Amino acid sequence: MDIRGGQKLAWENKVVKGFNTTDVPLEFCLLQGEVAEAFDAWRKGRGSVGEELADVALFLFSLAEMTGVDLQGEVEAKIARNAARAYTRLPNGVLVKDVPVPAE
Numbered sequence: 001m002d003i004r005g006g007q008k009l010a011w012e013n014k015v016v017k018g019f020n021t022t023d024v025p026l027e028f029c030l031l032q033g034e035v036a037e038a039f040d041a042w043r044k045g046r047g048s049v050g051e052e053l054a055d056v057a058l059f060l061f062s063l064a065e066m067t068g069v070d071l072q073g074e075v076e077a078k079i080a081r082n083a084a085r086a087y088t089r090l091p092n093g094v095l096v097k098d099v100p101v102p103a104e
């Protein structure tokens, strides 16, 4: 299964089960709740961090579908943009993106 397939399956499950498919702000809140559940599972050493991260992915997939985003295409494009970026480490250890200097 790729991201596009996961997005389709997550959406189909929402439709079949009668879950939220129209309220975008609610979906953002539910996604945030799943991130908090994943953090809590990790922080408390529960064995469910993987399951909670899967919930995060499923809510993210559904949110992408709800907003008309091809998440796989966006992730692929973003990975390519990130790979092409150059960074410089400041004396204090912070990495900053290099900004191309305009030609004179």
Ligand SMILES: [Mg+2]
Pocket: 034, 037, 051, 052, 055
């Ligand atoms: Mg959960």
